[in-house]
Amino acid sequence: MSLTTDNSRTDLGSILPKFREALETYDVPLAESLFQHALRLGPPMEIIEALIVPSLQRIGCAWEDGSIALSQIYLSGRLCERLVENLHIANTGHVNEPPRQAIAVLNDFHLLGKRIVHSMLRASGIALHDYGRVTVEELVDRVFIDKVDILLISTLMLPSALKIRDVRRALDERGTEIRILVGGAPFLFDDSLWHEVGADAMGRNAADAIQITRQWMGERP
Amino acid sequence: MMTSMQRVLTCLGHQEPDRVPMFLLATMHGAKELGLDIETYFSRAQHVIEGQLRLLKKYRSDCLYPFFYAPLEVEAFGGRTVFVENGPPNSGQPVIGNQEQISSLIPPDVSRTQCLSRVLDTIHGLKSKVGDTIPIIGVVMSPFSLPVMQMGFDHYIELIHGAPKLFDRLMAVNESFCVAWANAQLAAGATAICYFDPLSSPTNIPRDLFQRTGLQIAKRTLAKIHGPAAIHLASGRGMPIMDDLAQTGAAVVGVSALEKLDELKKSCAGRLTVLGNLNGVAMRHWSARECERQVKDAIRLAGRGGGFILADNHGEIPFQVPDEVLLAIGDAVDRWGRYPLHWHEESLAEDAC
Numbered sequence: 323m324s325l326t327t328d329n330s331r332t333d334l335g336s337i338l339p340k341f342r343e344a345l346e347t348y349d350v351p352l353a354e355s356l357f358q359h360a361l362r363l364g365p366p367m368e369i370i371e372a373l374i375v376p377s378l379q380r381i382g383c384a385w386e387d388g389s390i391a392l393s394q395i396y397l398s399g400r401l402c403e404r405l406v407e408n409l410h411i412a413n414t415g416h417v418n419e420p421p422r423q424a425i426a427v428l429n430d431f432h433l434l435g436k437r438i439v440h441s442m443l444r445a446s447g448i449a450l451h452d453y454g455r456v457t458v459e460e461l462v463d464r465v466f467i468d469k470v471d472i473l474l475i476s477t478l479m480l481p482s483a484l485k486i487r488d489v490r491r492a493l494d495e496r497g498t499e500i501r502i503l504v505g506g507a508p509f510l511f512d513d514s515l516w517h518e519v520g521a522d523a524m525g526r527n528a529a530d531a532i533q534i535t536r537q538w539m540g541e542r543p
Numbered sequence: 544m545m546t547s548m549q550r551v552l553t554c555l556g557h558q559e560p561d562r563v564p565m566f567l568l569a570t571m572h573g574a575k576e577l578g579l580d581i582e583t584y585f586s587r588a589q590h591v592i593e594g595q596l597r598l599l600k601k602y603r604s605d606c607l608y609p610f611f612y613a614p615l616e617v618e619a620f621g622g623r624t625v626f627v628e629n630g631p632p633n634s635g636q637p638v639i640g641n642q643e644q645i646s647s648l649i650p651p652d653v654s655r656t657q658c659l660s661r662v663l664d665t666i667h668g669l670k671s672k673v674g675d676t677i678p679i680i681g682v683v684m685s686p687f688s689l690p691v692m693q694m695g696f697d698h699y700i701e702l703i704h705g706a707p708k709l710f711d712r713l714m715a716v717n718e719s720f721c722v723a724w725a726n727a728q729l730a731a732g733a734t735a736i737c738y739f740d741p742l743s744s745p746t747n748i749p750r751d752l753f754q755r756t757g758l759q760i761a762k763r764t765l766a767k768i769h770g771p772a773a774i775h776l777a778s779g780r781g782m783p784i785m786d787d788l789a790q791t792g793a794a795v796v797g798v799s800a801l802e803k804l805d806e807l808k809k810s811c812a813g814r815l816t817v818l819g820n821l822n823g824v825a826m827r828h829w830s831a832r833e834c835e836r837q838v839k840d841a842i843r844l845a846g847r848g849g850g851f852i853l854a855d856n857h858g859e860i861p862f863q864v865p866d867e868v869l870l871a872i873g874d875a876v877d878r879w880g881r882y883p884l885h886w887h888e889e890s891l892a893e894d895a896c
Contacts (some may be wrong), residue, residue: 433697481630511824
C-alpha cells in the first residue's frame with residue numbers, strides 16, 4: 323500500500339485541511355480520528371510526510387503573520403508528537419545510530435519554545451537529543467560527547483541569546499564541526515542577532531526549524 | 544514648559560501637551576549609574592531610589608519607573624530569583640510543581656513580604672523627592688500571566704485547557720494578590736499601575752480564549768485597582784484585540800514593534816493612549832542618526848492629537864542599550880516632539896504636492 327494511487331492522494335488532500343483545523347482548535351478526538359483514517363491510505367512514514375509535516379509547517383508559519391497563537395502551536399505539536407509516538411515506528415536516519423542533532427535551552431528557565439520545536443521535529447520523524455536547560459559549559463560538553471553536528475538553541479532572554487557566542491567560541495576551540503540553529507524572541511526583534519552570536523542560521527518559527535534541520539541533515543557528507 | 548505630570552495627563556486626555564511625553568523605561572541602568580551589580584542594586588530600596596533619580600536627571604524621561612524585575616512576584620509566592628550579570632533576572636524553578644498544589648495556594652501578604660516592601664519603600668522614597676511633578680509608574684503582573692512564571696508556560700497552557708476548576712482557583716488567588724499589590728503601590732505614592740499581561744496577546748493565545756479568560760480577569764482586576772492603569776503586552780501583538788483592551792478600563796496600552804504604529808494609533812484613537820514602540824533589542828546598535836530617524840518616524844505616525852507616549856516596546860530597556868542611544872532618543876524627542884508638529888504638517892503638504 324502506498325500513496326501512489328490517485329484515490330489515496332485525493333482522500334488525503336481532503337483530510338489535510340480538516341486535520342489542520344482540528345489541530346488549531348485542539349479538537350483531539352477529531353484529529354485522532356482523521357489521522358487513523360489517513361493511516362488506512364498509506365504507510366505511516368508517508369502519512370507523516372503528507373499530513374503531519376505540512377500541517378505543522380503551515381501552523382508554524384501562521385504564527386509569524388499573527389494568525390495563530392503560540393499556545394496553539396504548542397498544543398498541536400504535542401498532539402502530533404503523541405500520534406506519531408503511538409505508531410512505534412523507527413525515526414528517520416540510520417538504524418541503531420544515535421542522533422547527531424540536539425536541542426537545548428541556554429540558561430533561561432523558559433522552556434516552551436524548545437518544547438514546541440522538539441515536539442514538531444519528533445512529529446516530523448526527526449530524532450534528536452533533548453538537553454533541556456543547560457549552561458554553556460554543560461552544552462559544549464554534551465555536544466562533544468554525543469558527536470552532535472546540528473545544534474538547535476532556544477532562548478527567550480537577550481542575555482541568554484548573547485551567551486550563544488560563548489558556545490560557538492568553546493566549540494570552535496575544541497575543533498568541533500557543527501552548525502548552530504537559533505530561535506526565540508530576541509532573534510525576532512533583531513534580524514542580525516543570529517549572526518552577531520555566531521550562529522549559522524535562525525528559525526523565525528517552528529516550521530523554519532523543521533525545514534532547516536532537514537536541509538542540513540541532507541547536506542551531511 | 545509643562546511638568547512631566549502635566550505633559551502626561553494632557554496626553555492621556557488625548558490633547559497635545561508641549562511635547563510628546565517620553566517614558567524611558569530603564570530599570571537595570573540604575574545599577575550602572577551606581578557602579579553596582581544588578582543583584583546588589585535591587586537588594587536595597589535606597590539604591591533604586593538613587594538610581595532612578597540619576598536616570599531621570601540624565602535621560603529626561605517623563606516618568607520614574609520603580610519596577611525591580613518580573614520574578615519578584617513569584618519570589619513573594621516563595622520562588623527563587625536567578626540573577627544574571629547583564630540582564631533581568633530569571634524566575635527559577637516553578638513554585639507550582641504540580642497542579643494539586645493550586646488547591647492549597649494562598650496569596651502572599653503584601654505588607655509582610657520583604658521583597659515587596661523594598662519596592663514600596665522605593666516608591667515612597669521617590670514620591671517624597673518628586674511629589675506630583677513626575678508620574679511614578681508601579682508595576683504588577685496580571686493574574687492571568689503570572690502563572691507562566693509560577694508553573695511554566697507549557698504546564699499552564701495544559702492547565703487552562705484541561706483543569707478549569709484549578710485554573711479558576713489559581714486566578715482567584717492571583718487576582719486577590721494583584722489587587723492588593725497594586726493598591727499598596729498606589730498607597731505608597733505610585734501615580735499609575737502598569738499591568739503586564741503578555742499572555743493575553745494574540746501572539747500567545749487565540750483571541751476567543753483571551754475573551755473567555757484574560758479579558759474577564761483584566762476587567763475584574765482593573766476595576767478593583769484604585770488608580771489609573773496601563774495594560775502592557777510586553778512586545779506581544781495587540782492589534783486584533785484592541786477593541787477588547789479598550790473595555791478593560793485601562794487608559795494606556797503598551798504596543799509591539801511588530802505592528803504598525805499608525806494603525807495602532809488609529810485603532811486606539813480617543814479610547815486608549817498608545818505607549819511604544821521602539822525596538823529595544825535592535826536599539827543596542829542604533830547610531831545617533833538612527834535614533835533620530837526612529838523617534839521622528841514614531842512621532843510622525845502616532846504623535847498628532849496627543850494620546851501617544853514614546854517608549855520602548857517591551858516595558859524594559861535592555862541592559863545592553865548604551866547611554867549614548869538613550870541620550871540621542873531624548874535629543875530627538877526634544878527636536879521633533881514639540882507640539883504643534885509643524886514639520887509633520889509640512890511633510891504632509893509636500894507629499895500632497
